[in-house]
Amino acid sequence: MQYRSIIRILGLxxxxxxxxxxxxxxxxxxxxxGAGVPFILSFLLCLVMGFAIWYPNRANRSELKVRDxxxxxxxFWTVLGAVGAIPLLLTSNPDMGLADAFFEAFSGLTTTGATxxxxxxxLPKAILYYRQQLQWLGGMGIIVLAVAxxxxxxxxxMQLYRAETPGPVKDNKMTPRIADTxxxxxxxxxxxxxxxxxxxxxxxxxxxxxICHAFSTVAIGGFSTYDASMGYFNSATINMICVIFLLxxxxxxxxxxxxxxxxxxxxxxxxxxxxxxxxxxASLVLICFLVLLNTNxxxxxxxxxxxxxxxxxxxxxxxxxxxxxxSTWPLFLPILLIFSSFIGGCAGSTGGGMKVVRVLLLxxxxxRELNRLVHPRAVYAIKLGRRPVEDRIVEAVWGFFAAYxxxxxxxxxxxxxTGMDNISAFTATxxxxxxxxxxxxxxxxxxGSIPDAAKWLLIVAMVFGRLExxxxxxxxxxxFWRD
Amino acid sequence: MQYRSIIRILGLxxxxxxxxxxxxxxxxxxxxxGAGVPFILSFLLCLVMGFAIWYPNRANRSELKVRDxxxxxxxFWTVLGAVGAIPLLLTSNPDMGLADAFFEAFSGLTTTGATxxxxxxxLPKAILYYRQQLQWLGGMGIIVLAVAxxxxxxxxxMQLYRAETPGPVKDNKMTPRIADTxxxxxxxxxxxxxxxxxxxxxxxxxxxxxICHAFSTVAIGGFSTYDASMGYFNSATINMICVIFLLxxxxxxxxxxxxxxxxxxxxxxxxxxxxxxxxxxASLVLICFLVLLNTNxxxxxxxxxxxxxxxxxxxxxxxxxxxxxxSTWPLFLPILLIFSSFIGGCAGSTGGGMKVVRVLLLxxxxxRELNRLVHPRAVYAIKLGRRPVEDRIVEAVWGFFAAYxxxxxxxxxxxxxTGMDNISAFTATxxxxxxxxxxxxxxxxxxGSIPDAAKWLLIVAMVFGRLExxxxxxxxxxxFWRD
Ligand SMILES: [K+]
Ligand SMILES: [K+]
Numbered sequence: 001m002q003y004r005s006i007i008r009i010l011g012l013x014x015x016x017x018x019x020x021x022x023x024x025x026x027x028x029x030x031x032x033x034g035a036g037v038p039f040i041l042s043f044l045l046c047l048v049m050g051f052a053i054w055y056p057n058r059a060n061r062s063e064l065k066v067r068d069x070x071x072x073x074x075x076f077w078t079v080l081g082a083v084g085a086i087p088l089l090l091t092s093n094p095d096m097g098l099a100d101a102f103f104e105a106f107s108g109l110t111t112t113g114a115t116x117x118x119x120x121x122x123l124p125k126a127i128l129y130y131r132q133q134l135q136w137l138g139g140m141g142i143i144v145l146a147v148a149x150x151x152x153x154x155x156x157x158m159q160l161y162r163a164e165t166p167g168p169v170k171d172n173k174m175t176p177r178i179a180d181t182x183x184x185x186x187x188x189x190x191x192x193x194x195x196x197x198x199x200x201x202x203x204x205x206x207x208x209x210x211i212c213h214a215f216s217t218v219a220i221g222g223f224s225t226y227d228a229s230m231g232y233f234n235s236a237t238i239n240m241i242c243v244i245f246l247l248x249x250x251x252x253x254x255x256x257x258x259x260x261x262x263x264x265x266x267x268x269x270x271x272x273x274x275x276x277x278x279x280x281x282a283s284l285v286l287i288c289f290l291v292l293l294n295t296n297x298x299x300x301x302x303x304x305x306x307x308x309x310x311x312x313x314x315x316x317x318x319x320x321x322x323x324x325x326x327s328t329w330p331l332f333l334p335i336l337l338i339f340s341s342f343i344g345g346c347a348g349s350t351g352g353g354m355k356v357v358r359v360l361l362l363x364x365x366x367x368r369e370l371n372r373l374v375h376p377r378a379v380y381a382i383k384l385g386r387r388p389v390e391d392r393i394v395e396a397v398w399g400f401f402a403a404y405x406x407x408x409x410x411x412x413x414x415x416x417x418t419g420m421d422n423i424s425a426f427t428a429t430x431x432x433x434x435x436x437x438x439x440x441x442x443x444x445x446x447x448g449s450i451p452d453a454a455k456w457l458l459i460v461a462m463v464f465g466r467l468e469x470x471x472x473x474x475x476x477x478x479x480f481w482r483d
Numbered sequence: 484m485q486y487r488s489i490i491r492i493l494g495l496x497x498x499x500x501x502x503x504x505x506x507x508x509x510x511x512x513x514x515x516x517g518a519g520v521p522f523i524l525s526f527l528l529c530l531v532m533g534f535a536i537w538y539p540n541r542a543n544r545s546e547l548k549v550r551d552x553x554x555x556x557x558x559f560w561t562v563l564g565a566v567g568a569i570p571l572l573l574t575s576n577p578d579m580g581l582a583d584a585f586f587e588a589f590s591g592l593t594t595t596g597a598t599x600x601x602x603x604x605x606l607p608k609a610i611l612y613y614r615q616q617l618q619w620l621g622g623m624g625i626i627v628l629a630v631a632x633x634x635x636x637x638x639x640x641m642q643l644y645r646a647e648t649p650g651p652v653k654d655n656k657m658t659p660r661i662a663d664t665x666x667x668x669x670x671x672x673x674x675x676x677x678x679x680x681x682x683x684x685x686x687x688x689x690x691x692x693x694i695c696h697a698f699s700t701v702a703i704g705g706f707s708t709y710d711a712s713m714g715y716f717n718s719a720t721i722n723m724i725c726v727i728f729l730l731x732x733x734x735x736x737x738x739x740x741x742x743x744x745x746x747x748x749x750x751x752x753x754x755x756x757x758x759x760x761x762x763x764x765a766s767l768v769l770i771c772f773l774v775l776l777n778t779n780x781x782x783x784x785x786x787x788x789x790x791x792x793x794x795x796x797x798x799x800x801x802x803x804x805x806x807x808x809x810s811t812w813p814l815f816l817p818i819l820l821i822f823s824s825f826i827g828g829c830a831g832s833t834g835g836g837m838k839v840v841r842v843l844l845l846x847x848x849x850x851r852e853l854n855r856l857v858h859p860r861a862v863y864a865i866k867l868g869r870r871p872v873e874d875r876i877v878e879a880v881w882g883f884f885a886a887y888x889x890x891x892x893x894x895x896x897x898x899x900x901t902g903m904d905n906i907s908a909f910t911a912t913x914x915x916x917x918x919x920x921x922x923x924x925x926x927x928x929x930x931g932s933i934p935d936a937a938k939w940l941l942i943v944a945m946v947f948g949r950l951e952x953x954x955x956x957x958x959x960x961x962x963f964w965r966d
Binding site for chain 2: 067153154372375396401402406426470
């Protein structure tokens with residue numbers, strides 16, 4: 001392991017991350033909300049800390065191996081999560097303990113969007129802005145992670161995308177290709193964010209709210225500047241804008257890139273994952289709409305359709321925005337949607353869950369097993385569109401699925417040990433492992449009232465989910481640390 | 484498909500099954516409980532029905548193919564489940580509707596042990612005996628199914644056992660080998676049952692109770708002749724006898740056969756599945772014991788250990804016997820044990836769940852994926868003990884796992900649609916799909932108060948579980964029915 005090189009990179013990362021404390025500081029001074037000092041302090045602290053870590057190791061530029069990559073990725077998320085909690089610890093409004101501040105920062109950065117805060121609209125604007133920005137930055141990180149890094153590390157079948165990403169591939173030289181891929185995809189990410197903010201503003205949001213909610217929409221994060229989440233605006237137009245941008249953001253970003261470069265919408269419809277994703281979304285919206293109509297939850301069909309579309313897309317893409325009615329819907333729908341969040345967005349998007357392409361591969365494998373029972377001697381290949389998928393990738397996806405299940409059960413049981421009830425423990429685990437946000441029961445509105453031990457467990461769940469289980473799990477194997 | 488041959492076999496089966504109505508009729512006359520007539524009627528009805536189905540097709544003895552095997556297996560369980568409901572429909576005490584009678588019969592035959600009845604001890608002895616006998620017969624059926632038939636059909640990786648079972652293997656000629664294997668294993672099954680009944684009787688049960696509970700113990704069924712289940716006897720000795728015989732019955736029966744033939748206990752400890760099974764059981768007992776000690780649920784350590792061992796083994800082997808305290812234990816334990824019932828017994832035993840060997844294979848595959856991440860170029864084989872396992876078998880197990888999850892989610896959501904609450908729906912699905920028996924919430928004590936639609940859904944879950952998902956699922960594919 002190239003420890004000193006890794007530490008050097010970490011130092012750089014923290015120093016760069018310090019810059020992200022400046023916009024909230026500016027917001028504080030603009031709104032004169034008195035929350036500027038914690039951000040200035042955090043900026044200086046991170047800058048100095050980053051420099052102090054980087055300086056002694058600045059000459060260590062050895063080439064990084066795949067194995068170092070795992071450590072860097074895990075440190076990236078955990079260290080930035082911890083550093084991101086600093087301003088929340090320094091500020092006196094809200095007055096947050098260690099567990100709360102870490103929970104909020106990790107929830108932001110992993111785009112989970114679960115919050116321990118209540119009375120959000122009364123908090124200083126700078127804090128509100130900072131939470132949203134954390135999600136937006138987290139979203140950027142996720143795209144690079146999923147598109148450029150995990151395929152190289154070979155986590156959970158993501159090597160599927162290894163050959164498709166542009167640029168030359170050399171297994172052990174990550175840096176140039178990552179930078180190149182990242183640049184293209186970030187431009188797209190930025191463009192979508194600007195378009196989303198404009199649309200929100202035109203639909204009636206203030207400039208501040210529009211930017212803040214564009215951040216958390218495109219990142220599929222789900223943080224809001226109001227306790228009532230999107231329900232605050234009570235606007236069918238805003239709901240629909242949110243749906244559209246969630247759908248866009250839950251699509252594989254390299255697919256956006258390919259469609260833009262080829263100037264062709266048909267690119268999307270040649271992608272099997274995209275088609276399945278749309279099919280899932282349409283089915284969920286339809287089911288919600290029909291059940292809502294049938295149970296007369298809303299006055300008009302239009303209202304039912306609007307809420308069905310908003311809530312189905314918001315939960316199943318793992319955004320986790322809510323309108324007030326959601327947790328009072330007939331129990332079937334919340335449970336259905338929470339199950340659908342296990343599928344989540346497309347691979348290489350900002351969405352959470354297990355990802356559509358993996359679920360598709362599992363389905364294809366299940367169908368293959370059925371076919372093999374009927375024709376035991378025939379040979380069936382698994383194909384995504386016309387492209388055959390190596391068995392090794394399918395195996396990696398299975399491993400991912402099993403590890404997901406094991407991590408889920410262990411965390412859920414641990415939550416029950418901390419004293420949480422069944423349904424809260426179940427949905428809290430799903431909400432954090434899938435990077436979804438809200439649960440049901442005790443955690444339907446916020447995570448503020450659960451025990452501190454449960455908060456720490458859920459932070460671990462968020463990181464497991466965001467790092468696609470294996471990136472973190474591999475660090476717990478002795479083989480990883482042996483030379 | 485050899486339809487007429489299949490119908491011929493079915494007729495024979497029903498005619499043979501009619502004989503099983505005679506022992507309960509004898510019990511009725513012995514105890515003069517007035518419940519004899521329904522069993523005599525059922526005997527005649529089944530005999531005539533079986534004969535009427537068999538007679539026109541008696542000459543159709545064409546050789547059966549693997550595909551016919553699926554249909555026969557599914558018909559075997561569904562037809563016998565339906566026929567088994569006849570005496571329950573004919574009798575006036577208990578007075579059961581169609582859904583209740585089917586639920587009870589299927590629950591018996593699949594060794595699930597969930598009941599819709601209350602006030603069990605007030606029912607006629609013949610009915611009580613009949614329920615227990617259904618479980619015992621179901622257990623016999625399961626052993627043949629798992630050991631001789633599913634390996635030939637290649638369901639869920641059970642072809643793993645194809646080479647190990649004694650006798651010559653010819654893919655398309657099932658009959659002689661099944662008969663031979665079945666004979667040996669049934670002798671063992673019978674011997675264990677007799678030993679269990681003797682032990683129960685010596686420990687204080689009446690002869691009737693001892694035979695009845697031996698039936699449901701060795702079948703890992705969980706039916707009892709009392710509402711309070713094993714808790715009625717309130718005896719540490721009886722609990723421990725039950726634990727020992729559950730552990731014996733949850734072991735792969737061909738392994739018992741091999742150990743007996745080789746006259747060597749060490750045979751067991753060369754079997755990887757057996758070792759993992761014991762490890763799981765010991766861990767669960769230990770966890771339950773420690774939590775119970777810690778929360779002072781029982782007065783003495785000995786009492787805590789007794790209840791911990793009894794309840795952990797009863798739930799995790801999927802027997803589902805309870806002592807009265809169980810559903811009032813700290814929530815963590817019931818949830819832990821219900822999760823453990825997804826693992827269940829060893830393959831080729833009367834236990835339910837996904838089976839230890841499958842979970843072991845998934846674990847080995849997960850570990851392989853972790854190793855592959857650290858050493859991407861190394862080749863890792865999956866081995867059970869010293870024996871390498873073909874990738875195809877591992878794939879079949881993955882398919883099984885995924886299908887299990889999908890069936891689980893679909894049935895649970897459907898139950899919620901019928902109006903059941905979360906925890907009841909979740910645990911009822913687990914209890915029936917794993918052929919476990921009791922759940923939590925509304926279905927902790929019995930299944931009598933849930934809607935009829937839910938009962939039918941849970942019957943489907945029991946059959947799915949007992950037929951290892953794929954045997955039933957394959958019948959829903961168009962390819963199966965095409966020629
Ligand atoms: K989210
Ligand atoms: K059972």
